[in-house]
Amino acid sequence: MKRLFCAVLACLLLSGCGWFEQKADVDFWCMDTFMNVKLWGSGAEKAAGELQTMMNDLHTTWSAANEQSLLGKLNVGMEVALTDEQQAVLDRAQALSRRTGGAFDPKMRAVSRAWGFYNLAYRVPEQADIDAALALEQWDLGAAMKGYAGEKAAAYLEQTGVDRGILSLGGNIQTYGEKPDGTPWQIAIQNPYGEDALGIISVQGTKSVVTSGSYQRCFEANGQFYHHILDPETGYPADSGLVSVTVICDEGMTADALSTALFVMGLEDGVEFWRSSDDFEAVFVTEDGGIYATAGVALSGCSYEVIQ
Amino acid sequence: MKTKTWILLIGAVLLVCMGLSVWLLGSGGQAQQAQIWSEGELKHTLLLSVDQTVTVESGLGTNVVTVRDGKIAVTQADCPDHYCMDRGFCSGGAQIVCLPNRLVIKFVGDSGIDGMAG
Numbered sequence: 002m003k004r005l006f007c008a009v010l011a012c013l014l015l016s017g018c019g020w021f022e023q024k025a026d027v028d029f030w031c032m033d034t035f036m037n038v039k040l041w042g043s044g045a046e047k048a049a050g051e052l053q054t055m056m057n058d059l060h061t062t063w064s065a066a067n068e069q070s071l072l073g074k075l076n077v078g079m080e081v082a083l084t085d086e087q088q089a090v091l092d093r094a095q096a097l098s099r100r101t102g103g104a105f106d107p108k109m110r111a112v113s114r115a116w117g118f119y120n121l122a123y124r125v126p127e128q129a130d131i132d133a134a135l136a137l138e139q140w141d142l143g144a145a146m147k148g149y150a151g152e153k154a155a156a157y158l159e160q161t162g163v164d165r166g167i168l169s170l171g172g173n174i175q176t177y178g179e180k181p182d183g184t185p186w187q188i189a190i191q192n193p194y195g196e197d198a199l200g201i202i203s204v205q206g207t208k209s210v211v212t213s214g215s216y217q218r219c220f221e222a223n224g225q226f227y228h229h230i231l232d233p234e235t236g237y238p239a240d241s242g243l244v245s246v247t248v249i250c251d252e253g254m255t256a257d258a259l260s261t262a263l264f265v266m267g268l269e270d271g272v273e274f275w276r277s278s279d280d281f282e283a284v285f286v287t288e289d290g291g292i293y294a295t296a297g298v299a300l301s302g303c304s305y306e307v308i309q
Numbered sequence: 310m311k312t313k314t315w316i317l318l319i320g321a322v323l324l325v326c327m328g329l330s331v332w333l334l335g336s337g338g339q340a341q342q343a344q345i346w347s348e349g350e351l352k353h354t355l356l357l358s359v360d361q362t363v364t365v366e367s368g369l370g371t372n373v374v375t376v377r378d379g380k381i382a383v384t385q386a387d388c389p390d391h392y393c394m395d396r397g398f399c400s401g402g403a404q405i406v407c408l409p410n411r412l413v414i415k416f417v418g419d420s421g422i423d424g425m426a427g
Contacts, residue, residue: 028413030349033408034408035404035406037404121388121390122389123389123390167423167424169403172427173426174423174424174425176423176424186423187421187423188422188424188425188426189422189424190425190426190427191396191403191425191426191427194397195395196396196397196398196399197399198402198403198422198425202426210426211426214427216395217392217427218392219390220390245427247426
């Protein structure tokens with residue numbers, strides 16, 4: 002009896018130390034970016050492997066740079082039989098474009114390419130080249146696909162024994178489940194001016210947190226600053242007075258597309274858009290260093306203005 | 310076995326668990342070390358308490374990594390965008406990434422942040 006008691010006690014102590022919980026922490030490069038998957042719970046290692054395969058498959062299908070991909074084929078006018086999932090993704094992209102009045106545009110491939118954002122060979126194109134590229138209306142879901150990938154990963158994890166996880170998909174954060182002690186996930190917003198974090202957002206449960214910033218994929222030419230978030234109206238980098246927009250949303254694809262759209266809209270129009278929506282929260286950082294968070298954001302570590 | 314032995318054994322297990330808890334859960338504050346990964350391989354593990362400079366060369370390019378005052382940064386890079394350098398000196402949180410050169414600096418013993426959006 003005493004022996005049994007001791008064995009049970011030892012098991013309890015050990016499990017309390019987290020010894021029996023499986024954990025996976027996997028890094029890989031995919032979608033031209035760095036990804037990290039951390040999972041806790043039964044079958045974590047296997048699930049992390051499955052997620053890596055999922056990301057690679059999504060890249061193969063949706064990469065706009067690859068002529069053999071689904072988008073590559075659509076962009077040269079080929080007839081392609083779409084799966085239900087593929088049709089749904091394209092429909093959602095177009096719905097998001099309509100919803101944002103075109104501020105998110107899933108057909109900017111040729112324009113991005115003209116600016117050299119595809120191969121890091123940055124250049125300022127001629128106006129005629131921009132006009133021609135805008136007219137081509139080639140598919141590019143680069144501003145939505147990592148978000149979709151996070152959302153799809155979370156849906157997959159629902160079917161596994163994994164209790165919780167956090168995915169960093171090239172700066173897109175996808176959380177899954179709750180921490181064991183019930184405390185929220187702590188997601189830092191990158192400081193556009195370097196040096197650690199700007200502030201920390203607390204999110205509970207399964208969420209997508211996506212930041213679009215002009216500090217990524219940017220360059221200077223002739224004393225002018227150019228970045229990769231293009232205004233679909235002009236074909237030029239969006240000049241909206243913002244340096245970054247972070248969106249928190251249940252749906253990863255929506256979070257991703259809206260972070261781009263809100264960046265293009267700017268603070269004033271972005272706030273109006275938020276007021277007429279009920280499915281996301283946002284943090285805006287302006288060029289003059291101002292931080293504005295919508296009422297539902299739990300932001301700490303910085304001073305900011307709350308938008309009601 | 311005697312009761313005394315059992316008490317000692319349980320005591321030892323308790324101590325080990327307490328030690329582990331402190332080690333696993335209590336590592337708040339700033340990172341103590343940073344790992345430099347190049348093309349998926351761990352190249353260096355650096356103590357952030359020791360000021361130093363290392364040059365990391367891969368088939369893709371070269372990055373110079375500097376540790377100063379408990380923080381780490383990429384201070385020189387031959388990548389086209391220098392995005393890795395723009396992060397500046399960091400002491401924890403999300404990894405510093407140089408995409409073109411496939412370089413990742415990861416912090417060991419984290420600062421309570423689960424991830425960084427950017």
